[in-house]
Amino acid sequence: MTVEKLISELNFYNKKAVSRLISIIETSTTDNELVLNQITNKLGNAYRIGITGPPGVGKSTLTNQLAKLFVSDSQKVGIIAVDPTSPFSGGALLGDRIRMNDLANTENVFIRSMATRGSMGGLSKKAVDAADILDAAGFDVIIFETVGVGQSEIDITQAADTRIVVLVPESGDSIQALKAGLMEIGDIFVLNKSDRPAAENAILALKTMLSLRNMTSTSWMPKILNTIASENRGIDLLKDEIFNHKKFLIENDLLFKNRKDKLLNRVKQITIEKLNQILWENNSLSEIEQIIMSSINGTVSPYEISNRIIKNIKLDGD
Amino acid sequence: MTVEKLISELNFYNKKAVSRLISIIETSTTDNELVLNQITNKLGNAYRIGITGPPGVGKSTLTNQLAKLFVSDSQKVGIIAVDPTSPFSGGALLGDRIRMNDLANTENVFIRSMATRGSMGGLSKKAVDAADILDAAGFDVIIFETVGVGQSEIDITQAADTRIVVLVPESGDSIQALKAGLMEIGDIFVLNKSDRPAAENAILALKTMLSLRNMTSTSWMPKILNTIASENRGIDLLKDEIFNHKKFLIENDLLFKNRKDKLLNRVKQITIEKLNQILWENNSLSEIEQIIMSSINGTVSPYEISNRIIKNIKLDGD
Numbered sequence: 001m002t003v004e005k006l007i008s009e010l011n012f013y014n015k016k017a018v019s020r021l022i023s024i025i026e027t028s029t030t031d032n033e034l035v036l037n038q039i040t041n042k043l044g045n046a047y048r049i050g051i052t053g054p055p056g057v058g059k060s061t062l063t064n065q066l067a068k069l070f071v072s073d074s075q076k077v078g079i080i081a082v083d084p085t086s087p088f089s090g091g092a093l094l095g096d097r098i099r100m101n102d103l104a105n106t107e108n109v110f111i112r113s114m115a116t117r118g119s120m121g122g123l124s125k126k127a128v129d130a131a132d133i134l135d136a137a138g139f140d141v142i143i144f145e146t147v148g149v150g151q152s153e154i155d156i157t158q159a160a161d162t163r164i165v166v167l168v169p170e171s172g173d174s175i176q177a178l179k180a181g182l183m184e185i186g187d188i189f190v191l192n193k194s195d196r197p198a199a200e201n202a203i204l205a206l207k208t209m210l211s212l213r214n215m216t217s218t219s220w221m222p223k224i225l226n227t228i229a230s231e232n233r234g235i236d237l238l239k240d241e242i243f244n245h246k247k248f249l250i251e252n253d254l255l256f257k258n259r260k261d262k263l264l265n266r267v268k269q270i271t272i273e274k275l276n277q278i279l280w281e282n283n284s285l286s287e288i289e290q291i292i293m294s295s296i297n298g299t300v301s302p303y304e305i306s307n308r309i310i311k312n313i314k315l316d317g318d
Numbered sequence: 319m320t321v322e323k324l325i326s327e328l329n330f331y332n333k334k335a336v337s338r339l340i341s342i343i344e345t346s347t348t349d350n351e352l353v354l355n356q357i358t359n360k361l362g363n364a365y366r367i368g369i370t371g372p373p374g375v376g377k378s379t380l381t382n383q384l385a386k387l388f389v390s391d392s393q394k395v396g397i398i399a400v401d402p403t404s405p406f407s408g409g410a411l412l413g414d415r416i417r418m419n420d421l422a423n424t425e426n427v428f429i430r431s432m433a434t435r436g437s438m439g440g441l442s443k444k445a446v447d448a449a450d451i452l453d454a455a456g457f458d459v460i461i462f463e464t465v466g467v468g469q470s471e472i473d474i475t476q477a478a479d480t481r482i483v484v485l486v487p488e489s490g491d492s493i494q495a496l497k498a499g500l501m502e503i504g505d506i507f508v509l510n511k512s513d514r515p516a517a518e519n520a521i522l523a524l525k526t527m528l529s530l531r532n533m534t535s536t537s538w539m540p541k542i543l544n545t546i547a548s549e550n551r552g553i554d555l556l557k558d559e560i561f562n563h564k565k566f567l568i569e570n571d572l573l574f575k576n577r578k579d580k581l582l583n584r585v586k587q588i589t590i591e592k593l594n595q596i597l598w599e600n601n602s603l604s605e606i607e608q609i610i611m612s613s614i615n616g617t618v619s620p621y622e623i624s625n626r627i628i629k630n631i632k633l634d635g636d
Contacts, residue, residue: 036619044616263620267610268598270624276590278628292585298362301354302581306588310596313631 003031007038012076012138015110022112022130032129039136044259046078046135047246050144050160052153052182057168058192062229062238063145064103069239070141071108078134079103079111082127082146082156110134124155125273128266131159154185159262161255162245164238166190169202183209186222187245190238194226220248279313321349325356330394330456333428340430340448350447357454362577364396364453365564368462368478370471370500375486376510380547380556381463382421387557388459389426396452397429400445400464400474428452442473443591446584449477472503477580479573480563482556484508487520501527504540505563508556512544538566597631 003024009017025032051059051066060081067077103109114127131142144160146153157163165186189210191202206224215221223241227234249255291308321342327335343350369377369384378399385395421427432445449460462478464471475481483504507528509520524542533539541559545552567573609626 033619033621036621040619040622041617264610266620267623267627268594270620271597271627272590272594274624274628275593275631276586279589280586292582299359301351301358302584302588303351303354304358305585306592309585309589310592313593 003034004038007035010039010042010133010137014137018110018133018137019112021133025126025129025133026114032126036129036132039132042136043132044135046131046139046142047162048131048135048142048144048160049242050146050157050163051166052144052146052157052163052185053166053190055147057166058229059145059147059166062166062190062192062227062235063143065229065232065235066239067103067109067141067143068106069235071106074108075140076108076138077110078131078137078139078142079109080127080130080134080142080144081111081113082123082144082153083113083115110139124153125266125269127156128159154181157185159266161249161258162187162242164188164190164242166192167202167206168193169196169198184213187220188238188241189222189224190227190234191224192227192229194234195228199226218252220245279309321352322356325353328357328360328451328455332455336428336451336455337430339451343444343447343451344432350444354447354450357450360454361450362453364449364457364460365480366449366453366460366462366478367560368464368475368481369484370462370464370475370481370503371484371508373465375484376547377463377465377484380484380508380510380545380553381461383547383550383553384557385421385427385459385461386424387553389424392426393458394426394456395428396449396455396457396460397427398445398448398452398460398462399429399431400441400462400471401431401433428457442471443584443587445474446477472499475503477584479567479576480505480560482506482508482560484510485520485524486511487514487516502531505538506556506559507540507542508545508552509542510545510547512552513546517544536570538563597627 001020003021006017006021006024010021011017021035025035049066051063053059063079063081067079070077103111112130114123114130127144127146131144134142144156146156163185165182165188167189169191189206191199191206203224203226210222210224213222225234225238225241227238229235246255249258291312292305319338321339324335324339324342328339329335339353343353367384369381371377381397381399385397388395421429430448432441432448445462445464449462452460462474464474481503483500483506485507487509507524509517509524521542521544528540528542531540543552543556543559545556547553564573567576609630610623
């Protein structure tokens with residue numbers, strides 16, 4: 001089936017078309033452009049939620065329960081679960097996905113796992129493209145679930161309207177979140193497994209760290225919520241807080257502004273990626289090759305060679 | 319002291335000048351270019367060795383012992399220890415550096431730790447720039463020691479003439495090395511802590527995985543060496559094997575060819591980084607801003623906006 005045909009059939013009820021278009025984005029480096037160009041006029045209806053945090057804090061269970069609540073409100077929910085597991089740390093992907101199976105069989109839910117295949121940067125771009133497909137298909141809520149261990153996962157989360165950072169009351173956990181830059185990006189903080197003994201201290205530590213954020217009087221004040229996702233406790237309050245944040249964004253004219261800023265960043269990333277391809281893979285640019293070859297003689301630094309290349313760039317977009 | 323003065327004093331015996339120039343590279347985003355441009359004609363004498371592997375396999379101890387062997391051959395050794403520790407995994411940096419202290423006080427050794435400060439990509443570039451400073455200062459051997467958990471650490475290792483992958487006989491360790499792409503990059507494999515019970519099985523597993531590499535009859539055949547770095551066992555054989563590899567590279571005209579390929583990759587990376595700065599930070603390019611602003615209306619995809627930007631790029635290097 002052609003990409004055009006799949007797009008014409010793109011619809012919430014046609015999960016097969018949704019799934020195939022995401023596969024095209026995942027595997028092709030050229031068709032993603034074709035797909036995105038054709039669905040852009042259908043975007044903007046879905047509300048995007050990012051859920052991130054260290055491994056093992058219960059993000060999948062929380063995502064699962066939250067999605068069920070949205071579904072019970074007659075919302076159509078798309079979940080993109082991104083596992084950029086470091087090759088040396090293993091990962092609980094399979095187990096998490098098995099736990100989500102009951103949800104996947106619900107009619108109003110679509111779940112897609114995306115795992116890293118070599119390049120992390122590529123993964124975060126593909127996850128955001130995949131969310132556009134879900135948006136165009138008519139999903140009301142899109143949840144990105146990612147493991148927050150690096151810049152690229154933070155990039156994915158920043159593509160969300162509301163960003164939720166999940167932690168557990170374990171010693172050092174909140175400090176590590178601070179180091180990973182998660183304290184700066186959270187709109188809502190969730191202390192999951194909050195029946196554990198260290199919960200009270202963890203909340204105090206989180207509050208202290210949140211107080212270090214740069215705030216103005218008109219800033220959104222992130223709340224710290226307690227949940228026990230495995231017992232479905234606290235999830236309703238989390239859903240309420242997501243709505244509070246959405247309301248805040250709309251009332252302060254921030255929802256559209258933030259989305260525009262995110263689009264701008266995405267344009268920059270795509271442009272640089274394209275330039276990377278055009279500059280080094282296009283045979284017609286033999287001028288650049290010649291500059292490099294004549295400069296690699298041990299007397300010209302890579303910075304100077306680079307300056308010579310840039311002086312000669314005249315792209316016409318062909 | 320000016321950069322020019324520091325460079326004029328750059329010399330193996332002036333560790334202060336070496337240290338300050340590396341600090342300049344680490345902290346400045348502009349002076350690194352100035353430094354590199356001025357030292358490039360002094361490069362090419364040092365032999366560069368990369369040591370990588372998962373956390374906790376004893377890379378620091380191994381580096382320590384190997385450096386001592388080189389020093390006893392009257393070689394001047396520079397060590398760049400890169401710790402791109404994931405914010406959620408902690409890291410043994412401090413302990414490792416303390417263990418290296420006896421070595422740091424040796425006259426013929428210079429040790430520099432470089433830790434990640436936000437951007438990993440930046441770190442791998444700075445580590446390679448720092449190695450150039452050591453090379454220009456007259457060091458005979460430069461050892462990069464990195465934790466092999468991601469692309470950027472592999473990038474650093476690939477700046478080396480000989481790349482050593484260190485593993486331990488633990489179950490799954492070699493599989494994870496395979497997943498991380500380490501099996502493809504190693505010129506020498508070291509099974510450290512090889513007195514552990516699982517050593518024999520680990521060597522068999524490694525041999526099997528090495529046999530999967532694409533080899534031609536003229537390819538270098540990586541050996542698997544056993545070491546117990548903490549007892550200084552096997553390090554002499556490792557040093558011999560490094561010399562064997564160096565000899566192989568020279569005899570097959572690969573040493574210069576490989577270095578040229580590495581320089582080419584470095585030029586590409588630097589060029590893209592510069593373009594990133596020029597395109598988005600230069601106010602004179604208001605044309606690009608206008609394209610973006612007029613296109614962000616919900617009907618044009620980020621890919622299409624990016625194409626429009628690229629069509630308008632005419633850089634003159636100013």
